[in-house]
Amino acid sequence: MIKLLGSIIIIISATLMGIIYSQKFSIKVNQIRDIEFLLNMLENEITFTSTPLVQAFINISNKGCNSVSKLFLLMSEELKSKKCNSVYDAFNLSYDSVKEELYFDNDELQVIGSFMKSLGNTDTEGQKKNFNITIKKLESFEKKAEDMCTKNAKLYRYLGVCAGTLIVIILI
């Protein structure tokens, strides 16, 4: 009886681990979509109403309630405190505070980082170009992340069940 109970617990735990790990891929896709959506909103704030970044970040972060929105809200606070030297500095400081909740990898971070380096530094036309380039790159990252998600999410879920079963078989 105890053996049966133990085996069930092992299989369930391993399955859950597989599911949790597989969710990382879909969360990442959602976060790339979120940042694309927020950058589109930010582009409107900048090109249509010329709202300064401190206020624009607050406005766009109010339109979402996820980790990406939180990143922009933190950036607004950093810029408002006037302690940082640039938008890029504010991004780095804010990213450090929320990096546990974000699933961006180095390529994505590099694109977002270079976007932040140019953000606010040019006229409206220059800003439009910056948004266009970044959003295009993010779209390709989104496609890649979607492919990874469909390929790997199922794999890790099955892997969880299989690993649990394997451990039980070995133990028995």
Place this chain on the structure above:
Amino acid sequence: MLNKHSILESYYRDIIPVLPDTVSCAIEKLSEDEISDIEEIRLRANKPVMIYLKNEDYFLGKKGCLEKIPTEGIYINAMDINKSLQVMCDFSLYSIEEELKQCFLTIKGGHRVGIVGRAVIEKENIKTIKDISGLNIRIAKEVIGCGTKLVKELYSDGVKHTLIASPPNCGKTTLLRDIVRNLSTGILESGIYGYKVGVVDERSEIAGCYLGIPQRDVGLRTDVLDACPKAQGIMLMLRSMSPEIIAVDEIGSNDDAGAILNAIYSGVKVIATVHGKDIDEILKKPGVKCLIENNAFERIVFLSRKNGPGTIEEIINI
């Protein structure tokens, strides 16, 4: 009354954060009287920081003192100036694109910052200013009540089309703001019950708007069209807000004159300011000449700094 407390409050809230650290530290060491008397802070690349107060200019010393000779003056470089400008515009140069073309910027609290650098020209127009080499921060001071006497004197039997003229730095905008406040809120004991006032604040100096909200007291019945070109703004005000009085700062062009005449012919009273120390000087401006020839103004008030900013030199009845 010049409220020392509110000047200091605005100073620490709006001015200190935008200055380079070395400059803000030295200014904080000055006495409260000196700080509240500051009229201009001039930052020039590779030159000592200068402070203008009580009609004289001084070098700002490292130990927080004002000197006539820059023995221990604070020198700043182009990078410090650039960082200050970035902070002033909330790290958003695109949001001051139009202001940069006109070499000025209005920061929170309504303080105007003059900008010099290298102009980038496109099709004979200034596209932007790059390589910023100097900033002149002009501290806006709200002198509540400075216009009350004049309002009682000029407007007890009804508002008249008025032009306020003076050279720069004589308190035109401060006086205009207080006149607007008095006429908008009303002075009951003088039979002024309050008028609907429309302020077209092209340079954000009258109401000192930040994100559209006036930071200065411009009265209870005042509508402010912020950062809008005067000629267009006057027409928009007439059409949309049914004002009884329109107030504008620093008129001069023919477009301004056309819009003001339009407002006057629509039955709206106009109060405006212009640069110029006497009637001969202001008549050299084509727009003002056209207005005076058309008898647009009923009163012209000349100001000077003889007894401090806002000294009324002469009032001409036309």
